[in-house]
Amino acid sequence: MNIHQTLPIYENKKDILYLLEKYSTLIIIGTTGCGKTTQIPKYLWESGWADGGRQIVCTQPRRISTVSVATRVADEMNQSVGKTVGYSVRFDEQIDDNLTRIKYTTDGMLLREMMLDPLLLRYSVIMVDEAHERSLNTDMLFGLLKKIQKARFLKKSENSRIDELKLIISSATLQVEQLQKYFQNSYILTIGKGQRIYPVDIMYLEEPCINYLDKCYHTVIDIQNSQPPGDILVFLTGKEEIDTLIERLDNFFSTQKSKISVVLLALYSQMSMEKQLKVFQQTNPSMTRKVIVSTNVAETSLTIDGIVYVVDCGFIKIKSYSPLEAMESLVVVPVSQSSANQRSGRAGRNRPGKCYRLYTEDSFSKLDHNLIPEISRSNLTPLILQLKNMGIDNILNFDFLTLPPTNNLASALETLYKLGAIDDNGKLTETGGILSEFPLDPQLSKVLLTSQRFHCTFECLIIVSMLSLQSNLYDIQSHSHRKDVLIRQGDHLTLLNIFQQFQQSNYSKSWCKSRQINYKSMTMALKIKNQLQAYLKKFSIPIQSIQDTDEKDLTIPIRKCIVAGFFNNIVRLQSDGTYKSIGNPLLDNLYIHPISVLSLQNSSPFLLYNEILYTTKRFIKDLIVIEPEWLIK
DNA sequence: CCTACATTC
Incomplete structure (x- = not known):
C-alpha cells in the first residue's frame, strides 16, 4: 500500500471531489496530521481542476509552513519544488509560470495578488487552511473570496471562459456552523482523526492556584521525580516568565542528583535561529530529559517531537487595540478551550502523553471556545x-x-x-x-512618498525599513554597548546610522553582536529595503540622497517627512517634565523611554514618537525633535 | 530608568 493511502484523508477522497462539484464551498474539519493540507490539492490536480492553464492554490497563515508543506508535496511527487508544486511567500518564490499547477502561499500574498487580479481568475479552487486560527489576513480573505465567488458566478453566465470559483475552508476545530452560514451553498465534511495522534491524559487542579509560575515550578519537579522518561513542554505567556522559571528550575536541579539529567531550554520567536534549533536536537531519553519552556510559538508555529508531558499555565498574551488612544498593547488573558486542546495535543505526537492543566476542570468548562478574532483587536x-x-x-x-x-x-x-x-x-x-x-503601514508609506518632494528618499527608505521591523532591534537595552552608533538628535537618525554602518561592516554578524544589535532584525531590514526599492522604481520615484543637496541642516527634510506620516503622534513638553499629546487629550503623562537616545539628554518642547508602551508608566519611544511650525500644513 | 505573544505584505 502506498504510504499516502494510509492517511485518514484517503477515505474521503471521493467525497471531497464529489462534494466540490456539487457545492460552491466545502468546509473541511480535520485535525493536524490528517493530511488535508498536503493531499487535497493533489487530489484536485489529479482530477483535472488544474487543467487548461488553471491553478489550485492553498493558503497558510505563516511563511514557514507554506514553504515546508510545498516542499513536502513536491517531494511526494518525486519532483523538486517549483515545478508542478510551487510556493510564493514574501522574499521567496518557487514558481514556474508554465509548469506550476499547485501553489502554496501565505494568505497575505494572496491578498496582494488580488490587487492585480481582482477576480483571481487563474485559480479554479482556493483552499484556505488553518481557518480556525482566524488570523487578520484569513478573515480579510473570507470577505473578499465570498465577493469574488459571487462575481465570478454572475460573470460565468455572460462569459463562458470564466469559471466558477470553488472554495475549500479547512479548520481544525468543530465550531464551523458560523462558517457554513457565512458561505452560501456550503457543505461541512469531517475527516477521520489523524492516526498519528495518541491519547493524552488531562489532569486538572483540585483547587485554583494563586501563582501559576510557582505551580509550574513544582509540577515540572514532580514530573521529573515521579514520571517515566519523556520530554516536558511548558506553556507560559512571555519571555520574562520563561527566563524566571528556567532560572529557578536550574537552581533546583543543579543541586539534585538523579539518573536522568534535565536540560532546560527556552523557546520564543525572538530567539536566534541557533538557539531555537537546540530545542529540536535529539537527546537520549534514558540519559536526559528536555524541559522546553515556551510561549505560544510551540502551540501553532513549531512542532517538537518527543514531548510526552505538557504543562499548561492556562494563560496567553495577546494583542489588544484601543482606538481612542490609537494604541496597541499586550494583555495576558485566559486561554480559549481550543488553545488548551491544541496545547495538550502536543503531548501525544509520538506516544500516549499527559497534560497538566494548572487550573480546575470547572474553570476549563467556563473558558471561551475561541479567542476574540484578531480582526476585532x-x-x-x-x-x-x-x-x-x-x-x-x-x-x-x-x-x-x-x-x-x-x-x-x-x-x-x-x-x-x-x-x-x-x-x-x-x-x-x-x-x-x-x-x-507598498507593503508597509500606510503611515510609513506616506513618509516614503513624501520624501520625494524633500529629496531624501535614500535616507527615508532606510528609516522606514528599520521602523517597519516588528521585532526587537536591540538584544540588550543599555546604551553603553552602542555608544559609537548613537545620534543624539533622535532615534530615527540613529536607526539610519545603524543601518549604514551595518552595510559598511559588510553585513557583519559580529558587528551586530558587539553592539547588542539583533542580527536577525538587521537582515530583515535589509530585505525590506530591497523590496521597497523595487516598488519605488515601479512608481518612478528616484532615490535621491539629501547629502547631494545644498540643504544646511540635513536632518530637517528627513524630519519633515516623518511628520507627514506621523502627525498624529506629536507631543508637547509640560512644566512637570512629562509630555502630552497635542491632538489626543487621553494621552497625557508620557515619559521618554530609557531606550530612546533622547533619554540621555533632552529638553525639546516638541517631539514625535513612533510608539507608545504602557508598562510601569506610559513611555514613548522612537523619537525625534520637531518644530511646531512644520505642523501647519 | 527599563514588563517584547504570534504573524504577514
Missing part, C-alpha cells in the same frame, strides 16, 4: 486601505465574518483621511492608491 488602518484599493468603498457594508468594533473602523478611516488616502466621500485618492501598494 487590531489597528485596521492597513486593512481598510487595502480594501479601498480593491474598490470596497462602503466598509460598513463589507461582509466581515466577525464585524470589528465600529470604533476601530472609524478611527482607521479618520487616519486614512488625514493621510490623504481617501477623500470626503471615503473614496480612494491617487495618493491612497500609491500608499496601498
Whole structure:
C-alpha cells in the first residue's frame, strides 16, 4: 500500500471531489496530521481542476509552513519544488509560470495578488487552511473570496471562459456552523482523526492556584521525580516568565542528583535561529530529559517531537487595540478551550502523553471556545486601505465574518483621511492608491512618498525599513554597548546610522553582536529595503540622497517627512517634565523611554514618537525633535 | 530608568 493511502484523508477522497462539484464551498474539519493540507490539492490536480492553464492554490497563515508543506508535496511527487508544486511567500518564490499547477502561499500574498487580479481568475479552487486560527489576513480573505465567488458566478453566465470559483475552508476545530452560514451553498465534511495522534491524559487542579509560575515550578519537579522518561513542554505567556522559571528550575536541579539529567531550554520567536534549533536536537531519553519552556510559538508555529508531558499555565498574551488612544498593547488573558486542546495535543505526537492543566476542570468548562478574532483587536488602518484599493468603498457594508468594533473602523478611516488616502466621500485618492501598494503601514508609506518632494528618499527608505521591523532591534537595552552608533538628535537618525554602518561592516554578524544589535532584525531590514526599492522604481520615484543637496541642516527634510506620516503622534513638553499629546487629550503623562537616545539628554518642547508602551508608566519611544511650525500644513 | 505573544505584505 502506498504510504499516502494510509492517511485518514484517503477515505474521503471521493467525497471531497464529489462534494466540490456539487457545492460552491466545502468546509473541511480535520485535525493536524490528517493530511488535508498536503493531499487535497493533489487530489484536485489529479482530477483535472488544474487543467487548461488553471491553478489550485492553498493558503497558510505563516511563511514557514507554506514553504515546508510545498516542499513536502513536491517531494511526494518525486519532483523538486517549483515545478508542478510551487510556493510564493514574501522574499521567496518557487514558481514556474508554465509548469506550476499547485501553489502554496501565505494568505497575505494572496491578498496582494488580488490587487492585480481582482477576480483571481487563474485559480479554479482556493483552499484556505488553518481557518480556525482566524488570523487578520484569513478573515480579510473570507470577505473578499465570498465577493469574488459571487462575481465570478454572475460573470460565468455572460462569459463562458470564466469559471466558477470553488472554495475549500479547512479548520481544525468543530465550531464551523458560523462558517457554513457565512458561505452560501456550503457543505461541512469531517475527516477521520489523524492516526498519528495518541491519547493524552488531562489532569486538572483540585483547587485554583494563586501563582501559576510557582505551580509550574513544582509540577515540572514532580514530573521529573515521579514520571517515566519523556520530554516536558511548558506553556507560559512571555519571555520574562520563561527566563524566571528556567532560572529557578536550574537552581533546583543543579543541586539534585538523579539518573536522568534535565536540560532546560527556552523557546520564543525572538530567539536566534541557533538557539531555537537546540530545542529540536535529539537527546537520549534514558540519559536526559528536555524541559522546553515556551510561549505560544510551540502551540501553532513549531512542532517538537518527543514531548510526552505538557504543562499548561492556562494563560496567553495577546494583542489588544484601543482606538481612542490609537494604541496597541499586550494583555495576558485566559486561554480559549481550543488553545488548551491544541496545547495538550502536543503531548501525544509520538506516544500516549499527559497534560497538566494548572487550573480546575470547572474553570476549563467556563473558558471561551475561541479567542476574540484578531480582526476585532487590531489597528485596521492597513486593512481598510487595502480594501479601498480593491474598490470596497462602503466598509460598513463589507461582509466581515466577525464585524470589528465600529470604533476601530472609524478611527482607521479618520487616519486614512488625514493621510490623504481617501477623500470626503471615503473614496480612494491617487495618493491612497500609491500608499496601498507598498507593503508597509500606510503611515510609513506616506513618509516614503513624501520624501520625494524633500529629496531624501535614500535616507527615508532606510528609516522606514528599520521602523517597519516588528521585532526587537536591540538584544540588550543599555546604551553603553552602542555608544559609537548613537545620534543624539533622535532615534530615527540613529536607526539610519545603524543601518549604514551595518552595510559598511559588510553585513557583519559580529558587528551586530558587539553592539547588542539583533542580527536577525538587521537582515530583515535589509530585505525590506530591497523590496521597497523595487516598488519605488515601479512608481518612478528616484532615490535621491539629501547629502547631494545644498540643504544646511540635513536632518530637517528627513524630519519633515516623518511628520507627514506621523502627525498624529506629536507631543508637547509640560512644566512637570512629562509630555502630552497635542491632538489626543487621553494621552497625557508620557515619559521618554530609557531606550530612546533622547533619554540621555533632552529638553525639546516638541517631539514625535513612533510608539507608545504602557508598562510601569506610559513611555514613548522612537523619537525625534520637531518644530511646531512644520505642523501647519 | 527599563514588563517584547504570534504573524504577514
